[in-house]
Amino acid sequence: MESLLTLPGVMAGIMLLALNAYVLLGGADYGGGMWDLFARGPRREQQRALIAHAIGPIWEANHVWLILVVVLLFTCFPPAFAIVSTELHIPLSVMLFGVVLRGSAFTFRTYDAQDDGVQRRWGLVFSLSSILTPAALGACIGAIASGGVGRASTMTSASFVERFVAPWTNPFVLGVAAFTLALFSFLAAVYLTVEAGDDVGLQRDFRRRALVAGIAVFVCAFGTLAMADVHAPRVMEGVMHSGVALPLQLATGVAAILAFAAILVRRYRLARLAAGAQVSLIVCGWGMSQYPYLIPPSLTVHDAAAPAVTLRLTLIALAAGAVILVPSLAYLYRVFKAHPSAFDGLEESTTGHG
């Protein structure tokens, strides 16, 4: 195996970290949107308020991780970007449609009339697109991992369906999409148990949801792996047989069980930590399982890489950006940490002059 510690390897690693950040932060926002749709019971409205409250101040910033992945992909690995965006035109467009609808619906719901009918309609758009978008994202990742995208891009004469539809419509890919949904809703429910603070009722609601979603994660994970055997043999091989992969899988398993158990015994902060670790390990596991290929079965990270100057400059730009961003973020958190009531001002300042 080629060494990871080359410039392209490092850039690919950074991309994976950015994707991981998006899954951890943005993923939970999507999950929140799903729970908004399934808000039930006597505390229905409080559930929705808590979700909106948790998403509110940060979701624009969370989006930047996805943008970072896309931008790094086209700057550092242009051929891979060209292939992905050609072969996955349809699911990516669906995802974009979802991104636009979701982001706008959330904003509009916040700023539009506080009348229930209007709010419900925006709420519905918001939560349906919160399901559509991550499902499409999952399908794209599944299609890349299974090698379908790579194969389609080298077909010389293929029909429309073979080239633009088949790569993302086999059972394995749909399994990955379902897995993504389960994972995001699990993350969100776990985070929300912590967000609920001392509201025991809300905490109990989201604990139940976290347990349900946790079971769904297990089911989807094993289901997808079972299908990988037939539809994505490379993934199976990567996951099961490469040197680093096995320890990673074990660690993922441990984190998953820990997260679930912590929810069971109501140790919510621990559960949040473990669930985050579980998801990060899954993302890393995927990355490691297909390394050195960026787009299996043939395009490697090194073949797809842009010239070294571009990679070097991008790395410098990332470092310089971090120098600006880290203190800014620290300042943001300090402002709000120093004044725990900060988010209470939120509703007042986001709901309009009626």
Next chain:
Amino acid sequence: MAMSLAFHIIFAMVGIGMPLLMVLAEWRHQRTGDPVFLDLARRWAKGTAILFAVGAVSGTVLSLELGLLWPGFMRFAGAIIGMPFSLEGFAFFTEAIFLGVYLYGWERISPRAHLWSGILVAASGAISGIFVVIANAWMNAPRGFVMRDGVPADIDPLVAMTSPAVFPQTLHMTLAAYAATGFAVAGIHALMLRRDPGATFHRRALQIALIMAVPASLLQPIAGDISAKTVARLQPAKLAAMEGQFATERGAPLRIGGWPDEETATTRWSLEIPKALSILAFGDPNAEVQGLDRVSREDWPPVAIVHIGFQVMVALGTYMALVALWVVWVWRRRRALESDRLLLGAIVMGAPMGFIATEAGWVVTEVGRQPWVVQGVLRTADAVTPMPGLIVPFVLFTLLYVFLGVIVVYLLKRQIVSSPREPRQPQRARRTSGSPEPVPLPSGD
């Protein structure tokens, strides 16, 4: 894609202009203690938040859409010109962070720190726009690589970011954002003032909006001239199309209006000012201006579209500059703007003009560059995706954007424009006691 861009560009412009309005209003408040300015700053901050969110989603769409529609372009250009896009990401992130501080920090940080976070929001918004336009300038004047066997080699992204089109385009674009947003906001409040000349709220709003719009509109024709001189040097075919110049000639006239006919290679019904084009483009009445005859026929851009687009932009730009002069004249004579109904009317008319001029300007830039995506290097036809049936996503995204546009306008109207429900007190600034949501003053003020 052109649709997404045309939509995004409006949000981007307001996203650049609105934070500056907000900062100006807060600054005036801190200087004068007038609570109306504070109310304005808060309203514009909300507008910024709405536009920021929609700008962010439409921008996310664009970064992927570049690949969805022109994978060939990205494969070719990604390594050379991806940098400014990465940097834009950082500018955006900074903007998001300080917008958070600004929106939720009114009572939590000192007024000075609050004003500074507003300034950072405004600055990073402008920088976002500048980075993207740097990428566009490279498409017009590609630098920083050599072509070897049909692929770019010896890539230098820093040289690519300093293409000679960068300075004129970023300057002109940034001014456009301030002029267009400023005029739009001024126009709305001028309309209210025509109905109700005593409303303090609208008078203050008009004042701030004009502080931003007037200098930008006055500078815009100068910046446009710098752009035109650059185009004349680097993209003679685009200049020829802009001016309807079919034949190469010395002492070329400036053609105002008219209809360029590609069949007969003449521009009819235009008003010609002798030698003016040679002067404007090269500063010499007898300079040679290259016509479209220097370019082979299949490399002509659609001449009529480019020419008309340019005429529209210049006409609107001239109008805005003249109104700006008028405002300066009224200010210098220390007369109250709101009592001049004619001037208010002129400002109202100008409200949509900056945006129309901007769209027209982008048509000039983009269509004028055709058939190239990257001037002289990569043809549009070679960049486009092999995916069939592109009309489907085009129609869907267009509908989606139209829908979003309508809602955003509606929300902005609800959130910012509507007068606070105050008992009207002409000529006197007072707390908006009837407002449903009392506006707390920042601590320490």
